[in-house]
Amino acid sequence: MKTVIPLIAQLSEAETAAWLAALKPALPDCTLVLAADLTVAQRATVEVAIAANPDLADLLALPRLQWVQSLWAGVERLVAETAGAEFAVVKMSDPQLAATMAEAVLAWTLYLHRDMPRYQTQQRAQIWRQHFLPLPSQRTIGLLGLGDLGTQAAEKLVQQGFTVCGWSRTPRMIAGVETFSGEAGLNEVLQQSQIVVCLLPLTKTTHHRLNHQTLALLPPGASLINLARGAIVDTDALIKHLDCGHLSHAVLDVFDTEPLPPHSPLWHHPQITVLPHIAAPTNKQTAALVAADNINQFLSSGEIPPRVDRNLGY
Numbered sequence: 001m002k003t004v005i006p007l008i009a010q011l012s013e014a015e016t017a018a019w020l021a022a023l024k025p026a027l028p029d030c031t032l033v034l035a036a037d038l039t040v041a042q043r044a045t046v047e048v049a050i051a052a053n054p055d056l057a058d059l060l061a062l063p064r065l066q067w068v069q070s071l072w073a074g075v076e077r078l079v080a081e082t083a084g085a086e087f088a089v090v091k092m093s094d095p096q097l098a099a100t101m102a103e104a105v106l107a108w109t110l111y112l113h114r115d116m117p118r119y120q121t122q123q124r125a126q127i128w129r130q131h132f133l134p135l136p137s138q139r140t141i142g143l144l145g146l147g148d149l150g151t152q153a154a155e156k157l158v159q160q161g162f163t164v165c166g167w168s169r170t171p172r173m174i175a176g177v178e179t180f181s182g183e184a185g186l187n188e189v190l191q192q193s194q195i196v197v198c199l200l201p202l203t204k205t206t207h208h209r210l211n212h213q214t215l216a217l218l219p220p221g222a223s224l225i226n227l228a229r230g231a232i233v234d235t236d237a238l239i240k241h242l243d244c245g246h247l248s249h250a251v252l253d254v255f256d257t258e259p260l261p262p263h264s265p266l267w268h269h270p271q272i273t274v275l276p277h278i279a280a281p282t283n284k285q286t287a288a289l290v291a292a293d294n295i296n297q298f299l300s301s302g303e304i305p306p307r308v309d310r311n312l313g314y
């Protein structure tokens with residue numbers, strides 16, 4: 001008999017159908033069922049579920065659940081909402097997602113490196129003025145977070161000729177990147193970064209990690225790119241640093257509240273580029289294969305893939 005794998009998702013009908021279409025061929029030996037369609041007997045057998053913005057009640061209704069495969073790389077909400085639950089959470093760890101994120105990091109780094117916000121402003125005022133362009137090697141980019149996404153992004157920036165430094169919780173080695181860890185390490189990275197890119201997970205420790213004090217460590221004229229989660233940055237502090245001229249620009253893809261509310265001052269701030277959470281959209285085909293590999297491995301060996309550490313929150 002085929003193993004029943006529920007897809008527990010609060011997505012639009014079209015999105016759900018598209019995920020089912022990607023997952024079904026990747027899991028030919030399993031029966032994929034939406035949470036609402038599980039029979040009582042099926043519910044009692046489920047050991048692994050696939051989740052995307054799940055309703056907590058649907059997960060808690062599975063008495064033998066051992067682990068959940070998230071379709072998203074960011075699992076902060078899932079981990080927080082299921083605190084205390086026995087089952088493991090496995091985040092989406094897809095090399096294609098990391099490549100897409102690295103592309104976004106390069107794109108927005110080049111946007112700042114090539115002074116595009118300034119030339120846009122000049123165009124509006126019909127100003128024809130050229131500014132000095134440093135070599136990429138003369139520009140230090142600091143990456144906060146050197147996990148699946150930060151590592152590939154750092155490598156891409158190195159390939160492009162930038163000087164790259166990075167920060168993680170535990171020490172990491174990446175060829176061509178000066179790496180730091182721990183509290184003192186953050187200070188070092190911020191002090192030398194002309195562009196700082198945030199790819200940290202949102203946890204109790206990283207909440208408002210970029211605040212008035214830490215943003216003050218950045219050199220004058222530095223810029224921020226936040227592609228991780230909004231609440232890692234204290235928005236009020238960021239606005240103050242931009243308004244007083246200490247920082248020159250911020251590219252924000254993620255916000256405390258999404259969609260960004262219409263009354264948010266961020267929409268119209270001249271030194272902020274607002275993006276609607278588009279840095280690294282999950283590719284359903286590649287993500288489905290990653291999820292399927294993890295599930296097939298578990299079904300054949302009983303081994304749960306590397307899981308989120310619930311104490312650390314990522």
Ligand code: NDP
Nearest residue numbers: 073074145146147148149168169170201205227228279280
């Ligand atoms: P990983 O878990 O693979 O990596 C997290 C990195 O952050 C690790 O290097 C980790 O350190 C470091 N870190 C965690 N806590 C701390 C801390 N307290 N101090 C210093 N470093 C810390 O995550 P991913 O790379 O897969 O994803 C990062 C985040 O990107 C996701 O959590 C999600 O929020 C966001 N994201 C955004 C998307 C978008 O489209 N905007 C798309 C996908 C994800 P260590 O190496 O020591 O463990």
Ligand code: OXD
Nearest residue numbers: 072073074075280282
């Ligand atoms: C994700 C995201 O976590 O899009 O995959 O932020």
